[in-house]
Amino acid sequence: MSVNISAQTVKDLREKTGAGMMDCKKALADNNGDIEKALESLRQKGLATANKKSGRTATEGIIESYIHTGGKIGVMLELNCETDFVARRSEFQNLAKDIAMQIAASSDVEYISTNDIPNDIVEKEKKIEAGREDLANKPEAIRNKIVQGRIEKRLKEISLMDQFYIKNQDITIEELVKQNIALLGENIKIKRFTRFILGEGTVKEEKNFADEIKQILNK
Template identity: 60%
Template sequence: MIFEITSTLVKELREKTGAGMMSCKKALQETDGNFEEAIKTLRQKGLASADKKSSRKAIEGIINSYIHTGRKIGVLLELNCETDFVARREEFKELANNLAMQIAASPQVIYISFEEIPKEIFELEKEIELNKEDLKSKPSDIKEKITLGRVEKTLKALSLLNQQFIRNPNITVDELIKEQIALFGENIKIKRFIRYTLGDE
């Protein structure tokens, strides 16, 4: 018996996942109409293509504000996606709020990604590490390797995408974004953010 894929079911899956109508229909056909399995199928396919989508233009989206309990820390965040359809979804708004909470909870974070960190900061950290006492007696190649490892660790602490996600420490913020790209079927990018702390200059 072939399960009949109704337009209502396809529409419901699209609303749940944000994936295209044809992708939803195909996923339901592949899973004999099993709604939960169809979501998993779309998610797996999306994860596999998330990196491809990351080069696509994302100029829609929202600006989200978050004020932390006690009203002494506030965050403004611009989160971009490809279409207004995704920008209006509650799940997208929830993602923006979770990211703003992450920024509020991570006072050391200054940059969105590791790649954004200026070269001069990298060079400064490298010089600091190279001159540490515990490295002075090491061979130059070992010294270089240890230094680069330490610098990378230090600088990743400044990058939002490299942080463990506060609501699920098993994944990084970067992995969270990729999961959402898979869910929505669109590129998602953190465009910019600013953190306000009461009393800061």
């Protein structure tokens, strides 16, 4: 017996996954209208598609900028795809905007993925965690396991791809990119990004208010 699937349910699934309308409708039909099962099915499909395309060269794309309200935080991002045709599509451009906004909102993020984090940074974090007082009296095997778990958590905190998407906390940025790979049919790569924070790196001169008043009166 066929299940009656409403247009609103299809629309809700599309907003959650970024998949095409027909793909959403088929996923719902295949899963008897269960939106959670359909969502999981589309995620698996997107992951499989993305993995197949991940080795393909992506040199087209756009450079996107985002300035946060108030003008104190800015981001520049290079997002690559395979063809200029996809680079001009609204879905790809919206993805670039959303990722740039995510970077602005993620103050701890410094790298695209955990694979990009230099070994010296990893070793430094290991040394910090291994030296914490709460581990001092634990057996070595347990201590090493705890340190490894903390390190993995810390590296994910500074990795963009491991951040939960601010517009949909059910998925990470990595999953968001893979969904768009499945949607657009091309490999998509976050090439690089830079975050600008107003006044960052500038040493602010501290002045004593009383001394300033004295200087004014002595002029």
